[in-house]
Amino acid sequence: MTEESVEIKKKNEEFLKSPIGISLKYDKKICKIYFIILILLFFGVWYETTKVQKANIISIENENVIRSVARINIFSSFLSVERRESIGKMLTSNLNSEKLVDNINFNFFSIVNESIKEKKDDILSFSFNLIPDEKWEYFTKYVVFLDEGNCVNVKYTEYMTNEEIFKRLKSLIVDVLIDTHLIDILMKRETGKIINSKHLEYMSPKYQNRYIWDSTTLANRYNVQVIIIRDSLKRKRNNSFERDIEKALTKFGNKLSDSVKLSITVENLYGINIDNFLETDITGKKYLKIGSKVENLMSVIDQQLSGSLSIDPQLKLILLENSGNFVFINEHGDDENNVIAAGWGSLFSYTPSITLDNNSEEYANKLKDVTTFLFGSLKTLLGIHSDLLSVYQKTKVPLADWEIQKFKLRFYVDKVLSTIYNIKSTHALIEKVENMEISESVANKMNEAIYLLKKSLRDFEKTGTLKLDEISKAAELSEIVVSDPTLVSLLYFPSDQKIGVYLPIALPAVFPVILSIYSFYDDWKKKDK
Known part of the structure; x- marks a missing residue:
């Protein structure tokens, strides 16, 4: 070491012992602590803002197929036990060998009894009472009568073979009591197999409407609003009419309470002049054309109605009161008694009863016409309607078992x-x-939904019992999870975008730190020398 180097080192030591040197030494230590804290804070913030909590959600692999046992009851006081057993075996064998609907497998079994004594249970069952034509109590042109219970009366002749009777019973099960067409529409809706537009064009308007109604997802609860659009403030109101309507619809809704809940309200609406939407033909008959006119009327009704705080879907059953009755005209020029719009509600034109006597025949007939329309509208909107053959007749009871x-x-x-x-x-x-x-929280809800789904499918497969509470709860929980805002909080913030956000923030702070670290390292090397 030269004398010059020794002299420089001696002066450095003297400088570091001076007050300024001591202060500089402490400043360097403080800077080191500051930079360490800054680095720790940076990594802490980075970890907190990028960590992802992933609670475990169990998977479902084999829950794509719905399986169930289904009972077929064959009653008759006239047909021999041997023939009924033979028909039952043919029916169950044929139905079990066929695939009625994709992803739904029914395991049918038959029971033969002498008298009509249906078991009062919730198992999926189809009951038939075979009656010879000489004992048939209904119109002779009908071969089937669907009663208010769960048993279907079926006519047969002495010349019919077991195979012919079997075909009639099979047609009833497949096309009416199960309605595989409706179930197939639901399956295609969920699997994304939407019907081809060309096929839809070839459908009649009736079946186009039905396709729309049947493919609509059902809710657990509905707010059903019966709205009477009054055409005059002067006409005396019959409050009993509203009460009778509400009473009838409440009774109707109670029958469906095991599956869907209907909240019924009846109200009056003034201030809408129906004449503004009507047209008159050359004979003087007034009509409302289905299309833009009806859509405009529906829009006006929606504007007049006050908003609801309920999140449940609404079904509006509109009664258009008018002094001179009018009809609806479809796109083919045919008369229609009413209009039903999927997901919205229905429209019905009626002339109010002149008399206010609730016990009069006129009042009873008018109430019957209105309630029949309301029942039919709800059945169509909820998918309970049935397209029956001309040789089938059903009871006039609003809702059969x-x-x-x-x-x-x-x-x-x-x-x-x-x-x-x-x-x-x-x-x-x-x-x-x-x-x-x-x-x-999200994982627990989804796992509970999966547990309830598996349990419901398992019970339905073993017992055939339609218990709807569990599956309704599962559907509700899964819907809550899908729409949970926390589930998609980082959906549109992937890693490459994070770099673009953090880089401009981090560089101004990190760059001086890097330079300072290099400076400290350089001093440390010089000190060692």
Whole structure:
């Protein structure tokens, strides 16, 4: 070491011992601590803002098929036991060997009895009472009468073979009591197999409307608003009319309470002049053309109605009061008694009763016409309607037991498919987005929905019992999870975009730190030398 180097080192030591040197030494230590704290804070913030909580959601692999046992009851006081057993075996063998609907498997079994004594249970069952033509109590042109219970009266002749009777019973099960066409529409809706537009064009307007109605997802609850649009403030109101309507619809809704809940309200609406929407033909008959005119009327009604705080879907059953009755005209120029719009409601024109006597025949007939329309509208909007052959006749009771069972089956299938769709959509989203956050609350709801779904499918397969509480709860929970805002909080903030956000923030702070670290390192090397 030269004398010059020794002199420089000596002066440096003297400088560091001076007050300024001591202060500089402390400043360097403070800077080191500051930079360490800054680095720790940076990594802490980075970790907190990029960590993803992933609670576990169990998967479903084999829950794509709905299975169930189904009982076929064959009654008759006239047909021999041997023939009924033979028909029952043919029926169950044929139905079990065929695939009625994709992803739904029924395991049919038959029971033969002498008298009509239906078992009062909730198992999926189809009952038939075979009656010879000489004992047939209904019109001779009908071969089937669907009563208010769950048993269907079927006519046969002495010349009919077992195979002919079997075909008649099979047609009733497939086309009416189960309605495989409706179930197939639900399956295609959830699997994304939408009907070809060309096929839809070839359908008649009636079946086009039915396709729209049947493909609509069912809710657990509906607000049913019966709205009477009054054409005059001067006409005396009959409050009993509104009460009788509400009473009839409430009774109707109670029959469906095991599946769907209907909240009924009846109200009057003034200030809409129906004449503004009517047209008159050369004979002087007034009519309302189905199309833009009806859509405009529906828009005006929606504007006049006060908003609802309920999140449940609304069905508006509109009664258009008018002094001179008019008709609806469809696009083909045919008269229609009413208009039904899927997801919205229905419109019906009626002339109010002149008399205010609630016990009069006129009042009873008018109330019957109105309630019949309201019942029919609800059945169509909820998918309970049935297209029967001309040789089939059904009871005039608003809602028969076989219709309730059919609706329960449709409701069950609808909820199962909706739940599976929501669960699979959530799993697909989680797999697609690597930084998807799944909280314990969300995972618990989805896992509970999956548990209820599996339990419901397992019970339905073993017992054939249509228990709707569990599957309704599962569908509701899965819907809550799918629409949960926390599930998609980072959906549109992937890693490459994070770099673009953090880089401008981090560089101004990190660059001086890097330079300071290099300076400290350089001083440390010089000190060692």
